[in-house]
Amino acid sequence: MENIETYRACIKKLLAELGQANLSDDGVESQIIMDTEHDHYQLVHIGWQNNRRVYGCVLHLDLKGDKIWIQHNGTEVEIAPTLVAMGVPKQHIVLGLHPPYKRQMTDYAIV
Amino acid sequence: MENIETYRACIKKLLAELGQANLSDDGVESQIIMDTEHDHYQLVHIGWQNNRRVYGCVLHLDLKGDKIWIQHNGTEVEIAPTLVAMGVPKQHIVLGLHPPYKRQMTDYAIV
Numbered sequence: 001m002e003n004i005e006t007y008r009a010c011i012k013k014l015l016a017e018l019g020q021a022n023l024s025d026d027g028v029e030s031q032i033i034m035d036t037e038h039d040h041y042q043l044v045h046i047g048w049q050n051n052r053r054v055y056g057c058v059l060h061l062d063l064k065g066d067k068i069w070i071q072h073n074g075t076e077v078e079i080a081p082t083l084v085a086m087g088v089p090k091q092h093i094v095l096g097l098h099p100p101y102k103r104q105m106t107d108y109a110i111v
Numbered sequence: 112m113e114n115i116e117t118y119r120a121c122i123k124k125l126l127a128e129l130g131q132a133n134l135s136d137d138g139v140e141s142q143i144i145m146d147t148e149h150d151h152y153q154l155v156h157i158g159w160q161n162n163r164r165v166y167g168c169v170l171h172l173d174l175k176g177d178k179i180w181i182q183h184n185g186t187e188v189e190i191a192p193t194l195v196a197m198g199v200p201k202q203h204i205v206l207g208l209h210p211p212y213k214r215q216m217t218d219y220a221i222v
Contacts (some may be wrong), residue, residue, distance in 0.1 A: 033144060033151040040144040042153075044171075046182055051210045055183055057168060060155075062142075071157055072166055099162045110191075 003066050003092070010086045011061050011068065013042045018059060019043055019073055028054045041089040044073075062096070064101035067109055080108060114203070121197045122152050122172050122179065129170060129186055130154055139165050150174035154186075173207070178220055180207040181196050193217060 002102040004045070012034065019032045028047035035041070060072040068088060070079050080093050090107045103110045123145065130143045139158035144150070154170040162165070171183040179199060181190050193202050201218045214221045 017162070025173075030158075031149075031151055033146045033149070033153065035144045035146050037147075040142055040155075042144065044151075044168075046171075046207075048210055051212070053208065053210070055208075057155075060157075060166075096157075097164065097166075099159055099164070101162070 004063065005070055005090070007063055007066070008036070008039070010083060010088060011063065013086070014061075014079070014082065015041055015043055015059065018077065031106075039097060054089060067092050067094050069094045071096045112220065115174065118174055118177070118179055118199060118203070119147070119150070121194060121199060122174065124197070125172075125190070125193065126152055126154055129188065175205075178203050178205050180205045182207045182210060 013032070015032050019030045027049050028045055030100065031044040031046055033040075033042040033044060039062060041061045041063075042057055043066060044057050045054055048053050056076045057072055057073065061079070062069040062071055068083060070093065073079050080095060083093055084090060091109050092110060094109045097104050126143050126145070130141045137158050139156055142155040142157055144151075144153040144155060150173060153174045156165055158165050167185065168183055169185045173180040174189070174199055175180055179194060181204065184190050191206060194204055195201060196206050202220050205220045205222060206214055206217065211221060
């Protein structure tokens with residue numbers, strides 16, 4: 001349980017940093033979405049730029065049990081090694097954005 | 112303030128109904144994401160199907176002040192009229208997924 005709180009804190013720190021780095025231009029909002037009850041976490045870009053729609057999830061992380069699932073990563077940051085550097089063991093990170101058969105070839109958790 | 116609570120309840124009801132309607136096939140999860148602190152609400156499909164990635168936000172609604180913003184709608188349901196039918200006045204709904212100049216041509220709120 002202690003781990004889970006630490007992992008939640010890591011995810012929030014990461015989102016805050018990335019949201020800051022992606023500071024919005026005029027008309028584009030950088031939304032940090034945190035569903036702390038169901039443990040879904042996202043960074044979304046959203047708005048209008050010269051009458052063109054900007055909409056996209058940039059990063060999506062879930063906490064399932066005691067594991068962090070990387071569901072989507074449209075940033076330039078390698079999220080899994082970043083989480084490891086923050087102290088999360090590889091066996092508590094699932095590369096959800098890779099198919100299960102590929103996850104077996106890594107040191108990260110499979111599910 | 113009373114309105115806002117009612118609107119939150121409408122959004123949650125809508126997401127629950129649509130999440131139910133989109134009940135996931137094997138390997139694909141229908142995630143309802145609710146950030147009730149910052150008032151961001153989403154329905155996201157996520158998973159793997161025959162080693163192909165399924166990832167996408169199906170619906171994204173925000174509550175800003177006393178207005179519901181429709182940010183993204185990938186469902187077959189017309190969300191704005193559905194909200195109106197639930198009792199939300201048109202002037203409290205913003206079609207965020209349309210550019211501001213187009214919103215002026217509707218009875219819905221512009222911002």
